[in-house]
Amino acid sequence: MANKTKKKELTFELYDELKQLDMDILHEQHGWELPQYIVENLKHHPRPYQNEAIRYFHYTQTSEAFKFRKPRQLMFNMATGSGKTDLMAGLILYLFKEKGYQNFLFTVNTNGVLSKTVDNLTDTQSTKFLFDSHLEIDGERLSINQISGKFPDFPNKNDINIKFVSIQTLTNELFTQAENVMSLKDYQKAKLVILADEAHHYSASTRRKNKVELKKASWEKSLLSLLHTRADNLLLEFTATLDFDDETIYEKYRDKIIYRYTLDSYIKDRYSKNVRRIQTGNSNEENMLSTVLLSEYRRKFALETFGIDLKPVILFKSHKIDASHEANRLFNEMIDSLNVDYLQHFLHSQTRNLTDEQSHTLQLAYQYYLKQDDLSIIVRDIKRGFSPARILNANDTDSSSKGLLETGQYQALNSLESPSNLYRVVFAVAKLTEGWDVLNLYDIVRISSLGKTNDKKDAKATNSEAQLIGRGARYNPFSLGKKISYQRRFDDDNEKASLLLETLHYHTLNEPQYLKNLMSSLDKMNLATGTDGKNPPIDIRLKTSFKKTQIYKMGKLYYNETKEIPDSHYVNLRAYGIDISKIATVPYFKSSYEASYRSTETRALKTSPLKGIDSRYFKKGVSRSTFFRFNNLKKYLPNLKSMNDFWGEEWLDLKNLILSVETEKETVVEDFSAVEKMKIVDRFLDILAGKIKSGYRKEKGTNRFVGYPISEYLADYRKRVPNYDTAKQSDSFIEQKVSNIPFGQYDFFTYQSAIINKNEEHLVDTIANHVDELREEYGEVFLIRMDENMLKGTDRVERLKLHQFEENPREINLAGFQPDFILLLQNQEFYLQIFLEPKGKQLMEKDRWKEEILTYINEHQEDLVFEDEVDGILIKGLKFYNRENSKVTIDQLAEIALDKPSFSGNIELNLF
Structure with a gap:
């Protein structure tokens, strides 16, 4: 009998050393706990493994064991959905407070992930914002600023500045001079932390095992060049997907892995949904309808059993855009033509051919509908809940479709959990395999292309689908008994609830080769990696x-x-190019907005004067802002004599300043609370500060x-x-x-x-x-x-x-x-x-x-x-x-x- 080759056991020296330090009671940092300024300034309470990851990072920065070998390039290898961006937010606060870093550069390989992370880390109005709305450390307010051009030469001491740029753009900017972009020379001015997300894409040069490749303008070279512009720069990489079967990748990261949190640990710790596969011999259309019935049954079960207003989302996944559009068309026709007779016939035909062993969950759904006295109510609810207006088609490579950002589709895709977001179905090909943060995705349906097999390509496709399944497995923290849990709670005591509320189902046709590839991908989670060689100069x-x-x-x-320009030029705000009347109208939107992504509708807005705002609001806002402290303000307003002078006619002209607010038409501005008015004043002052900075040039x-x-x-x-x-x-x-x-x-x-x-x-x-x-x-x-x-x-x-x-x-x-x-x-x-x-x-x-x-x-x-x-x-x-x-x-x-x-x-x- 031939001997089986034993799989090489992986060792990660740095990670193993940190685990040992963490267990050593004699270690000088033993017992270190996450500082309260991190806990209090994050929207989500850090999970134990996130806490541990920051603690391990703290060891590398403070422990005597690392006194003479400060690691500067570190990899956080953590499962999809485990909250890597939350971890980034915590690390940003730590590095700002403990190490004085103010400049952070976030890079990733797709614009979708980039836009999402901008919301996560800088947009206080976004439901995805990961910091507390009022950041404060040691009694002083912090400001997190998105930097579009160059980092400021003289940042305020309480500013955290984050530049978001795709790795493609970053590489292009670093190695080709362009207007208003940062060169390597510009990055030498201040220490920098590079946050490199989806980092499995940044090893093309390493894989080629050719040192000459690193001399080329590759993505990998971009990151290393930035890291080495200063001795105090840090490169923190994040990914769920590292191919350690590739010897070059393993050797690159074996001494850089600072923390690992694998998918099996993530599932075992109950932070994810369970994942189950439903195989069927149905046609695509029949598979679509069975999934719609299951999704609607989830919704009704949650409402009727627990009083939970759950909105489960379905993703129909195709390999080709044309197939996805065709599936979208068939789906619309199916829903439009659905009637009681056909539904009854479908339910009976399905239950005749379906055993409980094949799909216990579908059996539960079908039996539920067969017991209903009036199926017309079910048909009516399905027609309304799955109408074209409730469908998103994310196949943005179709040049006839509107762009995600311009139609509101991007916002809709990333706010599917919102009560005001009514979308139930998404059609997609490849857009959502990375960076999609939807929590209430419960069904992924593979649209089959029978007769078109290519084992090599299918294997690659299933790797991508495995990653998508990993994203869909994120736990949906619904409220039960007025309590929200971020971990599964029904596994042991309520199988039906667990199946319907805490399980992601992957629906696929029964194709042997495809299923073999999928099982291999799921077993390994060896997801597809990109290359930077497709876009040569x-x-x-x-x-x-x-x-x-x-x-x-x-x-x-x-x-x-x-x-x-002499300082004598700056005698009033007009000299900075500031027209107060143009910035005195502040946008403030309280509600979410939902529409069909093909809709050309825009929100009905209105502008209203903000009444009840007196000097106390402005003076309080100024007192909470480090920019408007006199010593700092004087740097930009050299002719300013005092803060009383700032309130006067030549500067802010507080006596005549009238703020207005732009809101949705239905918003009752007169009902704004003092807290809301204060937020609007703070926003106005932030805009004014930015205008003053940009207007003060030499x-x-x-x-x-x-x-x-x-x-x-x-x-x-x-x-x-x-x-x-x-x-x-x-x-x-x-x-x-x-x-x-x-x-x-x-x-x-x-x-x-x-x-x-x-x-x-x-x-x-x-x-x-x-x-x-x-x-x-x-x-x-x-x-x-x-x-x-x-x-x-x-x-x-x-x-x-x-x-x-x-x-x-x-x-x-x-x-x-x-x-x-x-x-x-x-x-x-x-x-x-x-x-x-x-x-x-x-x-x-x-x-x-x-x-x-x-x-x-x-x-x-x-x-x-x-x-x-x-x-x-x-x-x-x-x-x-x-x-x-x-x-x-x-x-x-x-x-x-x-x-x-x-x-x-x-x-x-x-x-x-």
Whole structure:
């Protein structure tokens, strides 16, 4: 008999050492308990294993055993659904209080998880917010801020700043310079904690066993590069899924695992639902109806037996989008055509072929319905509860569907437990395998594709489905006897309740090979891992023909110089670009909102003055904010004399300040409590603080233009096409989605290709229609796509920006910007440089200040001064370009370049 190979026993040196320290009564940290500031500032009371994980982390930071070997890269290997984000929240508080960390960077590989975590960690209005609504340590209020650009150079001492960025974007930003993003040099300024979620995706280079791979711009390299920018940086990784059967993965993490909490422990400790599989020979349609009947029976059982208003959710899981859409259509038809006769026939046919051993739970459901005197009531309830308005289709790769964020579908998917959320059914393919936090998912139905088998692909698919099952197994903490439990409570004394209220059922057709693969996946929970090799950087090269031209060799690109702003400028809030009247209306929504995700409805809102707000509210809000303490405020308001001065006419003008609140139309603002009014005032002050910070800048633009040699600044470069989350396939997303477009056919375009969006491509094609006419006037015509990736070094990026000019604009924004395109025209009389900025319509108003800079250039030609005292240099700017106003912009180009109202023929393209 052949000997079976014994599976290698895994050892994790760090984790084993920490377990030993925890048991050692002589250990100097023995008996350490989770500090109250963590317990009191978290929404959920930490579970024992979460408490233990933080305690083990504390040992690595304080124990004498780690005095000379501080581990900086640590892995929390914890089961799906065990509350890794809760653990992150606790670690953030610990590191802020005990170690003085204020900057945290959260990264993950999908935008869905990213958006969810933003809600978890920063959105106080979200039901998923994991901190207490009033964070406080040692009597001082804390502020948790989402950072969209760079971390502040001078953060308030009670600020926790979290930057959320996908690993794709992070990698692109670190290894390709871009406007208003953080480079490795920027990250050197202050110590940082990196929170890397779904970390099983970040080992592609390690798996290849090739050290050369780590030199490439991989996701793994991004994290390690950030970690090593400072000696006090930390990299904390989190995942449920590590393939320790892969020797390279095991060797990478064997000394970095700080805590393990496996799925079997999670289930054994009763923190999850039980998981049961229902196999059937039914068709997909019959399987759908049987699951609907089971789901409705769960709801009725909970209500009739325990008085619990439970809303069980069904997920129909397909492998292909077309199959999912087809299943959605069949489901709608089935519910629409359901009647008493068919239901009765279905129940009898099912019970004839179903034994209790096959599915005890379905038997319970079918017997319940057969005992009903009036099945018409059941049919009516099913038609209402499973109507199209109660269905979410998360197959966002369909370009005809609205984007998740723009239709409210994302919020609906992540608030399915909410009493105001009426959705009962979700159709999906792959969107929900990571990052989905629904608790009241009770049935997952696999939509079968019979006759299409591929063992290798099916094995991979079942790994993904096993992960989805793990997510669905999260326990639903319903209230029973006015008590909420976060652990199962019916296992021993009520089998029926346990089956219906504490069990996730996975419904699948009886396909032998598929079931074999699924069982293997469930046994191992060896879930599918991603790779970062699918999105390689693309070489963007200057054309050789352009490099031979005089413009390339001798020409320059002109941008206005900046000068330091004196403190004497900041004499009132208007000098910061702050219009109090525009920020004095504060949004405050008390209720959730539910609609069909295809609905174009919006909430009916109203704006009401907030009465009963006097100076006491503002002064109390200011006293609770570290930003508005005089010593800190003085840093940003150098001309402020005192806090009494701050209340006065030039600053806040408290006597004349009237706050308004934007609410749902049905909200009775007059019934707001003092606590609610205080929250609104706090929100107003947070907005004001942000405006003051962003308005206090050190430099502003001047009318003096400096030329930078084209041959020194334009170069070949590499850039990745962003790997966008397919959830955003709305019209506006498609317009802005970028791809690498070849431009070899256009000899006027300086690069061989450009990574641009549809709007930008449309601009290039439109100019191509008129380039011959431009050449009749100018011997040389070239269009340059300005991409900051071509500019090596932060100083070069800053030089090639336009800044607001000395005259006070309508809205102050001193950050500067790089217009996307420059059109260069040269003849014997003029060297004409024209800035062009394509702008999607959804960004038109937000970026209006940029268009004002371009307009200012045209209207103040006589005021512009050039470093090069050479006649014939002209700088111009065009209005924003998009398909709606393309004629206006191109006509403006004709007027500037040819001194005529429009181009001859004025051919317009419509490529959308």
